[in-house]
Amino acid sequence: MLLGLSLVGWCSFCGIQVNCDSSKVDATLNNMRTVETGLKLFAMKKGRYPMTQDGLAVLVQARILDRTPKDAWGNEFTFISDGKAYAIVSFGADGGPGGKEAEADLVAVGQTLQ
Helix, strand or coil: CHHHHHHHHHHHHCCCCCCCCHHHHHHHHHHHHHHHHHHHHHHHHHCCCCEHHHCCHHHHHCCCCCCCCECCCCCECEEEEECCCEEEEECCCCCCCCCCHHHCCEEEEECCCC
């Protein structure tokens, strides 16, 4: 599943989407970067990323983030992790998988810890 998400994320980050609300996409990407920074700090402390079932709320519980960031459309990010690698997903303006332009998915995939 992570491979498929990484391809979607690569397309989204490389600007293949057109005519979408770029300010909301930019805000969402900034929030995703904040989450990624929090995940890296968590991994430095714990030696692993949080698991899917922990959710991103664990970053607030661990006092790494003040609040769990959402995408620019007010939706919570979907977080998938096995503790070694992760994916953060925004399903865009429509809040559902797939879509084009503002409804397109944005995905950040984290590297594998060794």
